Amino acid sequence: MPSMTHEALVELFKNRPTLAAEMLRDALGQPVPTFTEARVESSDLTEIIPSTRRADVIVVLLVGAQQRPAMAIVVEVQLGVDPDKPYVWPAYVILTRARHRCPTRLLVVTIDPEMVRWCARPIETGHPGWVLRPLVLGPEGVPVVTDVEQAKAAPEVAVLSAMAHGQGEAAEAIGVAFLTAAAGLDQERRALYADVVLSSLNAAARRMLEAMMKSGYEFQSEFARSYVAKGIEKGIEKGIERGREEGMREGTLKAKAHDVLAVLEARGLEVPAEVRERVLASTDVAELDRWIRRAAVVHHATELLAINGS
Numbered sequence: 077m078p079s080m081t082h083e084a085l086v087e088l089f090k091n092r093p094t095l096a097a098e099m100l101r102d103a104l105g106q107p108v109p110t111f112t113e114a115r116v117e118s119s120d121l122t123e124i125i126p127s128t129r130r131a132d133v134i135v136v137l138l139v140g141a142q143q144r145p146a147m148a149i150v151v152e153v154q155l156g157v158d159p160d161k162p163y164v165w166p167a168y169v170i171l172t173r174a175r176h177r178c179p180t181r182l183l184v185v186t187i188d189p190e191m192v193r194w195c196a197r198p199i200e201t202g203h204p205g206w207v208l209r210p211l212v213l214g215p216e217g218v219p220v221v222t223d224v225e226q227a228k229a230a231p232e233v234a235v236l237s238a239m240a241h242g243q244g245e246a247a248e249a250i251g252v253a254f255l256t257a258a259a260g261l262d263q264e265r266r267a268l269y270a271d272v273v274l275s276s277l278n279a280a281a282r283r284m285l286e287a288m289m290k291s292g293y294e295f296q297s298e299f300a301r302s303y304v305a306k307g308i309e310k311g312i313e314k315g316i317e318r319g320r321e322e323g324m325r326e327g328t329l330k331a332k333a334h335d336v337l338a339v340l341e342a343r344g345l346e347v348p349a350e351v352r353e354r355v356l357a358s359t360d361v362a363e364l365d366r367w368i369r370r371a372a373v374v375h376h377a378t379e380l381l382a383i384n385g386s
Contacts, residue, residue: 079155079328079331080272080275081155081187081239082153082155084235084239084268084272084358085185085187085236085239086151086153086230087268088135088232088235089116089132089133089135089151089185089232090116090133090229090234091265092230092232092233093113093114093116093135093234094114095230095232095233095236096114096133096135096148096149096151096183097114097135097137097149098230098233099183099185099213099217099218100149100183100211102219102291103217103218103219103330104144104211104212104213104217106211108137108147108179108214109137109139109146110139111137111138111139111146111147112138112139112140112143113137113138113143114135114137114138115135115136115138116133116134116177117134117135117136117148118132118134118137119131119132119133123348129150131150131151131168131172131300132151132152132153132312133150133151134148134149134150134172135148135149135151136148136149136176136178137149140229142240143176145176145177146178146179147178147179147180147181148172148173148176148178148179148180148181149180149181149182149183150165150168150169150172150180150181150182150183151183151185152165152168152182152183152184152185153184153185153186154184154185154186154191155186155187156188156191156260156331156332156335156368157191157192157339157368157371157372158335158337158338158339159195159339159342159343159372160201160342162197163186164200165182165208166199166201166208168182169181169182169208181211182208182210182211183210183212183213184210184211184212184213185195185208185212185213185321186212186213186214186215187214187215187218187239187240188214188215188378189214189215190365192212192214192215192216193211195212195214196209196210196212197210203290207359209280214339215240215241218233218236218237218239218240218241219233219237219248220237220241220246220250221233221234221237221253221254222246222249222250222252222253223253224252224253224256224257226253227253227254227256228256228257228260230267231254231257231260231261231265232269234250234253234254234257234273235269235272235273237250237255238250238251238254238272238273238276238277238366239272239276242273242276242277242278242281243276243277243278244278247278247280247281248277248280248281248284248285250273250281251273251274251277251281251282251284251285252285253289254269254270255270255273255288258270263333263362267323273285274286285356309374328361329358329359329361331363332361332364332365332368333355333356333358335364335368336355336367336368336371336380337352337355337356337363339368339371339372340371340374340377340380343371343372345374345376345377346377347377348377348378351377351378351380351381354381355367355380365369367380
């Protein structure tokens with residue numbers, strides 16, 4: 077099951093079709109054709125290959141009165157190591173290019189600075205001269221949006237800014253800019269984006285924003301509740317704030333634990349019951365992050381625990 081963070085990032089690029097082109101041009105310095113419309117297209121790529129191939133988001137930039145495709149952008153959100161991606165990403169690019177008959181770029185989005193290097197690794201396809209070099213948008217490439225007018229003009233960029241920089245010194249200013257801009261959004265987007273922004277900010281910034289909203293904040297959107305409801309329900313008895321933080325931490329631990337197992341299984345390694353139980357029982361985010369990286373290189377699943385002296 078994709079994490080809340082993953083799905084929130086996907087929603088940003090779906091809700092603002094121009095965002096992919098803006099990030100390619102403004103953050104990564106890539107040339108983007110002048111277009112009249114950016115349209116989110118079906119990301120189901122099974123019509124050519126008869127197995128499930130679904131990218132996170134596919135955006136097509138259209139030009140002229142005839143709405144001719146000028147460029148397609150395959151957006152992939154990547155929050156953890158996945159040994160399958162170097163094999164499917166070239167397929168996404170080629171199948172999208174074949175469907176829309178236009179140049180196609182791969183934009184990989186991550187808010188984890190440790191993932192940037194992994195995502196950007198050149199992919200040797202095996203065909204002479206054909207190396208796919210993913211274009212990666214990491215936290216450093218995301219603008220720090222503290223200006224209200226900028227947040228109003230591009231609320232999805234403001235949310236992305238909170239996700240990338242919400243733990244830093246600018247967190248409060250980012251939150252205030254978003255909260256002011258959010259008044260102009262429709263109710264559904266306002267609820268969803270507020271949930272994502274508040275869950276991304278550090279504790280001090282979150283408390284300040286909640287005070288500005290003049291009431292204890294609870295997750296508003298069905299989207300967010302579907303991921304954190306269990307944690308919130310447990311937290312009601314202990315206090316809303318503590319429950320929210322525990323719910324988010326529990327969700328993060330669960331997602332990272334499953335990522336560890338997914339990497340091992342994707343490499344065809346047998347995962348003994350004791351290893352599976354130890355990974356799923358971990359309550360240390362740093363430990364799970366180390367295991368995700370180790371899972372990509374160990375020869376046997378049991379080595380995962382031995383390396384850490386467990």
